[in-house]
Amino acid sequence: MDGLKVNPNYKKRSVVPRYVWLTGGVGSYTNEKSAEFIAKKNAGVEGLYYDSVSRVEKTPFTICTKDEFLRHAQGNKLYMYGTTDFGKKGDIISGCISGISMPDWGIVSYGMSHKISTDRVKRSVLKEMCYEYEIDRGEILPNPTERTEHVSCDEEKSYCIVVAAMIIE
Secondary structure (H helix, E strand, C coil): CHHHCCCCCCCCCEECCCEEEEEEEEEEECCHHHHHHHHHHHHCCCCCCEEECCEECCCCCEECCHHHHHHHHCCCCEEEEEEEEEECCCCEEEEEEEEEEECCEEEEEEEEEECCCHHHHHHHHHHHHHHHHHHHHCCCCCCCEEEEEEEECCCCCEEEEEEEEEEEC
């Protein structure tokens, strides 16, 4: 059985982005799998084939819209940097994905939390980005591009929230 396992070195852990599309979506249904499908559909990534990565290198890239991203995606490998989270009745889920790119530096960061407002999640992500920028550049971070999602789970359903940066290397 061990011979059938995928070598961990085969999976890519980090990417050097060229194009980045920040997206997010919320879905709810009677089961988690369907809620996740709806959330990904609302985020616009349900028909894309991509690999997940755990790190994005701090290099310059172009932040683009979905249409621009899909034009550049033809024939290129796609990656997703972000997270998916689930909730039940009574939960509050907030998520944020942020990115900034300059001629010689770029960063993407995300955060997700239960029972915390969207503003607090945004501040947490911004704080991480400011810290990285000040260490690397010694300057004040310009305003990033952000995408936030929030859901209050009021009904007896499964809820899913997705925040992601879709990346072309």
